[in-house]
């Protein structure tokens with residue numbers, strides 16, 4: 299079969315690229331070795347959010363009295379049912395992609411895809427049969443897997459990665475989470491909420507180290523208050539799994555501590571799936587686990603492209619999708635602007651949630667900007683008071699000279715739903731005063747963005 303486009307990998311990079319290609323009239327196929335939807339739908343974004351929803355419901359039950367509701371007896375977590383719900387949500391989403399493939403007349407070829415010379419993809423199916431398919435354009439979107447460190451080898455039972463962490467046969471009594479990026483923190487929050495004893499070990503000085511310092515510190519305080527033990531400036535040196543409990547040797551600023559836990563979750567990032575896909579044979583250049591591409595995701599070999607987690611840039615689902623669309627639109631000959639990687643929102647879905655976009659205060663200063671900063675705490679927000687969600691704040695950063703919206707950093711209830719406003723504002727080159735003059739509905743959490751902007755210019759009303 300001859301195609302215009304074959305995409306290898308059906309994650310949010312691959313399946314979205316395929317749909318856009320089909321919309322643009324290109325005959326398209328997707329090759330997938332596992333389940334449609336990739337990590338995002340099956341083992342990442344979606345199932346974790348389903349778990350976090352269960353944790354949130356449990357928290358609401360435990361705090362029902364704060365809202366004037368009396369519950370007879372105590373809520374109990376049925377861990378198996380929580381996991382089953384999460385897997386069901388993931389399966390449903392994967393089936394949704396199956397439907398979208400059919401609707402867009404995209405062929406799905408199941409098996410392991412490999413580049414085989416110019417314009418050819420070899421696919422080895424699960425039963426061992428091998429077939430070759432031709433395409434003018436081949437897009438690699440093979441994604442990643444949990445990264446392993448030599449001193450933190452995963453056995454899948456006691457030392458686990460994110461796949462096992464969202465599908466354990468029983469709730470562990472204790473867990474050590476190594477790494478405090480979004481994935482580590484989401485699991486730490488989930489397990490702590492449902493009653494597991496959680497310790498987070500972070501090599502750097504702050505948790506969620508990519509976030510603005512003030513947000514990291516606030517989250518650290520909040521999670522500690524919830525009962526999570528957080529160790530920053532600490533490194534896991536080794537894990538002894540020979541006993542019933544794992545013994546985790548952690549080097550801290552003051553010496554070595556031994557932690558005991560049923561399970562150790564390694565959440566130190568991802569490795570990319572570049573092995574065996576024919577990069578070396580076809581001469582596609584890659585470096586430090588990332589395929590090298592230009593602004594339109596073209597590799598050094600004509601007709602071969604790469605998108606998503608396997609290229610440089612934030613390893614996020616919405617980034618992978620945007621790259622897929624940009625790549626395919628360029629292939630189809632449309633005029634398309636390169637992606638602005640400084641306007642990508644990042645979210646962590648613990649409670650309180652964290653969301654941000656653009657420059658942190660530190661990065662803005664380092665980039666040489668003279669800045670104006672505004673901050674609005676949710677404790678001063680009417681909606682937050684009504685919702686019982688007064689924790690957290692919105693912090694905004696503007697260029698003092700031209701009013702450019704440089705960044706926003708939020709921590710609090712539902713802020714992951716609020717950040718898109720700032721992404722749009724920045725995309726439209728909105729200034730601080732434009733934000734102040736944009737009338738927000740009352741009462742909403744989003745008013746805090748307008749108030750924070752007003753604070754930056756000495757015009758805040760409710761502080």
Ligand SMILES: Cc1cc2nc3c(=O)[nH]c(=O)nc-3n(C[C@H](O)[C@H](O)[C@H](O)COP(=O)(O)OP(=O)(O)OC[C@H]3O[C@@H](n4cnc5c(N)ncnc54)[C@H](O)[C@@H]3O)c2cc1C
Nearest residue numbers: 307309311331336337338342343411441606607613614615
């Ligand atoms: C626990 C967890 C939570 C996350 N939460 C979020 C979140 O909330 N928001 C967010 O934006 N991002 C989140 N991410 C990151 C997000 O999942 C990834 O950035 C995203 O899935 C990357 O998309 P992709 O298309 O590049 O690759 P993937 O989603 O990894 O998909 C790659 C696909 O390619 C297939 N494949 C690989 N090699 C081959 C081959 N040779 N032949 C055929 N098929 C192949 C794989 O089976 C897979 O289906 C999370 C990740 C994890 C692990």
